[in-house]
Amino acid sequence: MSTATARKASPRDAGLTPTLRGAGRESILSRTAAMLIMGIFTLYFLIPIFWLLVSATKTQDQFTSTAPLWFTPEAIPNFISNIGRLFSYDDNVFIKWIVNSVLYAGLGAFVSTIIASMCGYALAKYGFRGREAVFNVVLSGVLVPATALALPLFLIFSKIQLTNTFWAVFLPSIVSPFGVYLARIYAASSVPDELLEAARLDGSGELRTFFTVAARLMAPALVTIFLFQFVAIWNNFFLPLIMLRDQTLFPVTLGLYAWNSQISQIPELRSLVIVGAFVSIVPLIIAFLSLQRFWSGGLAAGSVK
Numbered sequence: 001m002s003t004a005t006a007r008k009a010s011p012r013d014a015g016l017t018p019t020l021r022g023a024g025r026e027s028i029l030s031r032t033a034a035m036l037i038m039g040i041f042t043l044y045f046l047i048p049i050f051w052l053l054v055s056a057t058k059t060q061d062q063f064t065s066t067a068p069l070w071f072t073p074e075a076i077p078n079f080i081s082n083i084g085r086l087f088s089y090d091d092n093v094f095i096k097w098i099v100n101s102v103l104y105a106g107l108g109a110f111v112s113t114i115i116a117s118m119c120g121y122a123l124a125k126y127g128f129r130g131r132e133a134v135f136n137v138v139l140s141g142v143l144v145p146a147t148a149l150a151l152p153l154f155l156i157f158s159k160i161q162l163t164n165t166f167w168a169v170f171l172p173s174i175v176s177p178f179g180v181y182l183a184r185i186y187a188a189s190s191v192p193d194e195l196l197e198a199a200r201l202d203g204s205g206e207l208r209t210f211f212t213v214a215a216r217l218m219a220p221a222l223v224t225i226f227l228f229q230f231v232a233i234w235n236n237f238f239l240p241l242i243m244l245r246d247q248t249l250f251p252v253t254l255g256l257y258a259w260n261s262q263i264s265q266i267p268e269l270r271s272l273v274i275v276g277a278f279v280s281i282v283p284l285i286i287a288f289l290s291l292q293r294f295w296s297g298g299l300a301a302g303s304v305k
Contacts, residue, residue: 056275057082058072059074059081060267093248100252102283104170116180117179117183120182120185120186125187142177150239182224186221191214199212234251236251255276259272
């Protein structure tokens with residue numbers, strides 16, 4: 001019986017084996033090509049960060065006399081010395097820039113997330129005349145580049161005498177059309193209408209229902225909105241450039257630009273700019289690594305829903 005089965009199965013297996021082998025080879029080749037491309041792009045993005053790390057461990061003279069992508073024997077003492085000079089230079093102004101960036105990005109992203117989530121929730125769960133028109137207007141804001149709005153914002157803030165103040169950078173940062181878009185999509189799919197009705201029957205007000213029921217269900221989307229807005233504000237350069245004149249109000253990006261523009265007169269600033277650039281990306285790396293599990297899941301769920 002087993003011999004007959006083997007004889008019958010043999011021709012079919014003979015026909016399938018080449019196909020399976022071909023599919024296996026194709027799969028291996030496709031995966032290898034995909035991994036190779038991803039590896040190249042990963043190196044493309046990581047090599048500048050590694051160069052910053054290596055350069056932050058060198059003295060001014062070692063920048064041109066040592067290997068650009070490898071450490072020197074005095075790397076650790078040099079790094080500690082460079083960090084000390086960075087934070088103490090010009091009456092600790094770099095610390096002020098870091099604090100300003102944390103306030104602009106952290107507080108701005110937090111307020112922006114709350115506003116965007118409430119707007120998205122309202123557009124998803126409340127029926128009112130002109131809802132789609134409002135959503136389309138908000139959605140069109142995603143397509144407008146931030147640099148195109150910088151000059152009109154400067155004219156508006158100049159009219160109300162808010163230029164060169166904390167509010168000139170903070171207030172424009174709390175608006176996120178992409179956040180409203182993502183919050184609406186996520187709220188429409190993840191917050192059941194029956195659950196909201198049950199909360200209302202229990203006597204919960206609309207504001208309390210949002211913060212105690214809807215916001216918890218929308219948590220992955222809220223983390224995604226916060227992280228995207230945090231990175232956008234942290235890297236924002238053009239708006240602070242035209243709004244601010246007082247050096248103590250600069251975010252770290254604008255402060256490093258100011259130092260870099262003085263390198264021809266003060267050569268020692270070159271090493272401080274490099275070390276400062278490395279230190280300035282550390283909060284972004286920490287935010288991405290700590291919130292990666294939430295924002296990647298929220299972004300994937302939002303794109304599917």
